[in-house]
Amino acid sequence: MKKSYSLLLIGLMAWACQPKEAAVDYTSMSDEERLKVATEIAHKTIMVDGHVDLPYRMKVGGFTLQREILDVSVRTDGGNFDYPRTKEGGLDAPFMSIYIPAGNQQIPGASKALADSLILMTERLTETFPDKFAMAYSPADIEANFASGKISLPMGMENGAGLEDDIANVEYFHKRGIRYITLTHGKANLIGDSSYDTVRLYNGLSEYGKQVVQEMNRVGIMVDVSHVSDETFLDALEVTKVPVIASHSSVRKFTPGFERNMSDELIQAMAKNGGVMMINFGGSFIDSAYAAGSAKVREHIVNWLAENNLSRSDSAAQAYITQYTAANNPFPTVQKVADHIDHVVALVGIDYVGLGSDFDGVGDSLPTGLKDVSMYPNLIAELLKRGYSEEDIEKICSGNIFRVWRAVEEYAQNQ
Template sequence: MKKLLYLLALSGLAFACSPKEEAIDYTKMTDEERLKAATEIARSTIMVDGHVDLPYRMKVGGFTLQREILDVSVRTPDGNFDFPRSKEGGLDAPFMSIYIPAVNQKIPGASKALADSLILMTERLASAFPDKFAMAYSPADIEANFAKGLISLPMGMENGAGIEDDLANLEYFHKRGIRYITLTHGTDNLIGDASYDTTGTHGGLSPFGEEVVREMNRVGIMVDLSHVSDNTFKDALAITKVPVIASHSSVRKFTPGFERNMSDELIQAMAKNGGVMMINFGGSFIDSAYAAGADKVREHIVNWLAENNLTRQDSAAQAYIQEYTAQNNPFPTVQKVADHIDHVKNLVGIDYIGLGSDFDGVGDSLPTGLKDVSMYPNLIAELLKRGYSKEDIEKICYKNIFRVWKAVEEYAASAK
C-alpha cells in the first residue's frame, strides 16, 4: 500500500513539475498563418465595437423591413456594416450610435424625437431578423447572444443633446436601452463644450452638465468623453464615481492640434480613472498627413466638379475621384491603427484599450485593410505580429469594456 502511495506521489510530482504548454508565438508565423490564427481568434472571441453609425445610415438610406432599400441582414453593396460581413470579421456587439446632429440642438424637442426614432429603428431591426440580430442591454446579454450566434445591438447616444434640458430623460433613455451617452458632438451644448467648437461656452462642463454626469452614474449609463473639449473631459473625470469611456477616439500624438483625439495627459487620466479608450479607425483620426492631404484633395475635387459641370454621383466623376485620391493622398494602412494601440499600451497598459471603429460614420477615409467590419482580423493579425498575446486581444476586444460596463452597473445598483 505504501509503495502504491509512493508511486502515485511520484507521478503527481512529475506532473506538477512538467513544463506548462508553451504559449503560441505568433511572431514566428508567416503572414498567411498569422491571418488565419487572427481570424480564428476574432470569430471565437466576443468582439465589441464602441461605435458603429448604422442607425443614421439606415435613416438616410431609407430603412425598410420589406428589403426594398437598405437591408443589412444581407450583404450590402456600400456602407461598412451588414450581417454577413460582421460574421466574417468576428464582430459580435457593435454599439449602435443613436446620433443626434448638432443642428437638432437649435430646435426644442428635435433631439429627443430623433433619438426615439433611431432607437425604434434599431429595435425593429432586431425584431425583423431575430435569427441574426438581438438587442443587448448588458454584458450578460451579449454573452447570451454570442452563444446563440446572434449579433448584439447595444446602443449608445452620440450627443447628450438628446436629453434636452431634463435630467429625468436620463432614466427614460436608460429604460429605452441607452448604455452610454457621448456628452457633446460637433458644437457646445447644454452639457458642456465640444472639441470641434472653439467657442468655449462653459469653459468645460456646465452646471447642468455636472448634474448630468452624476445622474448618469446613478442610473447606470456610461459617460462617453469622445467629442468633448479637454476642459469638459477633465471636469467629467473630477465628478464621475465610476470609470468612463471614449467610444471612438484616437491618439493626439499622431495628429497634433486635433483636439478631437486624446492627448497623453488625457489618456493617463482616463487610465487612472479605470476607463477605456476605444480606438477610432478613421483616416483623419489616425494619420495627420492623410488629414492634410484630404483637405487638398477635397478642394481640388470641388473645383474640378464645378469646372466639368458634374456631381459626385456621376459615374465619370466617381472614377476620377477614386483615381485622383489614390494618386494624391493614399489611404493610411491598418498598421497606423496598430500604432495608436501600441502607443496607449506603452503609455498606460493593455487594460485601457478597446475598439471604436466609427464604421458608417467616417465616410471613405478608412485605412487600407480596415474598410469594413469583415476586416478586423487584419488588425488582430498586425497586433499578433507585434507580440500581442491572445489574452491581450481578448482584453481589447471585450474584456476591458465589459469591466467598465459592469462597474457602472454595480454602482447604479448600489445607488438605488
C-alpha cells in the first residue's frame, strides 16, 4: 500500500512539473491572423444577441415566401439580418424583438394585438424554414438548436404596453414564448416612466408596474430595464427577486446627457443585482459625436440635391451620396463598441456584459465594421487585440446572459 501511494505521489509530482501549454497571445498576432481566430471563435461559441428588430422589419417589409418582397432565409439587399449573413457572423440566438410602438398605447387592445401578430410572424418563420430557424424558450433549447446547426429565435417583448392593463397577460405572454419584457419604450406607459419621455407620471414604477415585475419573476420572464428612466431602473432593482437585464443599452459616460444609456451608478447597481448589460451598437448609443456628424452630412446632401435638382433615387445622386458619405464618414467604428465593453469590465467585471446590437432597429447609424450580423468576428478580433481571453469572450457572447436566464428559470420553478 505504501509503495503504491509513493508511486502515485511521484507520478502526480512529475505531472505537475511538466511544462504547461502556454496561453495564446492574441495581442501579438497580425490583424489578419486575429480575424481568422475570431471567426473560428464566433462559430464554435454560442452567441446570443439581446435585441434584433427583425419581426417589425418583416411586418413593414411584408414577410412572404415570394422572393420579390422580404425573405430572410436568403441574402437580402436591405436590413442587417438574414440567414446567410447570420451564419457567416456566427450568431446563434438573436432575441427577436416583439416591438410595440408607443403610439399603440393610445388604443386599447392595440398593443397586445400587435404583440400577438409579431409572435405569430416569428413562429411562421421557423415553420416555413425548419432547417434554418427554430424557436427557443430556454438556454437548453438554444444549446440543442446550436448542436443541430439551426439559428434559435428566442423572443423578448420591447415595451410592456403589450400587457395592456391586465396582469394575467404576463403569464399569457410567457406561454406564448416571451422570455423578457422591456418595461417601457419611448413614452411612459402603465408600468413606469421612460428615459425618452420628459413626462414622469410616477417618478419610477407605478404600483401596477411593481406587480408586473413581481409577476414576471413568478412566471420566469426576465425584467429588461433598457428604455426606462433612472428612477424606474432603480425601482425595478428594488422589487425584483432575481437578476435583471438591459437587452440593448450602452454606457452613458460616452454619451453625456443621454439617459437612454446607463450611468456608472446604474451599471454598478445592476452588477450588484447580478444582472447583465448587453451593449447596443447604434451610433448615437456609442458615440456622442455621431449625431452631430451625421446631421452635418445630411444637411450637405439635402442642399446638394436641391442645387442640382436631383432626388435621392437618381443614379448620379446615389453615386455622389456614397462618395461624399465615405469621405466625410460620421460613423463610429467597431473600436467604439469595444470601448463600451472595456468600460463595463473595468467598472464591475467580465461577468456583467453582453451583446445587444439593436440590428434592424437603429437604421443606418451602425458603426464601420459592424454594419450587419455577418460582422461579429470584427468585434471579437478587437477584443482579442485588447487582451480578452476565449473564456472572456464566451461569457460576453452567451455565458453571462445564460447565467441570468437560468437564475430566472430556477426562481420561477421554485414558486
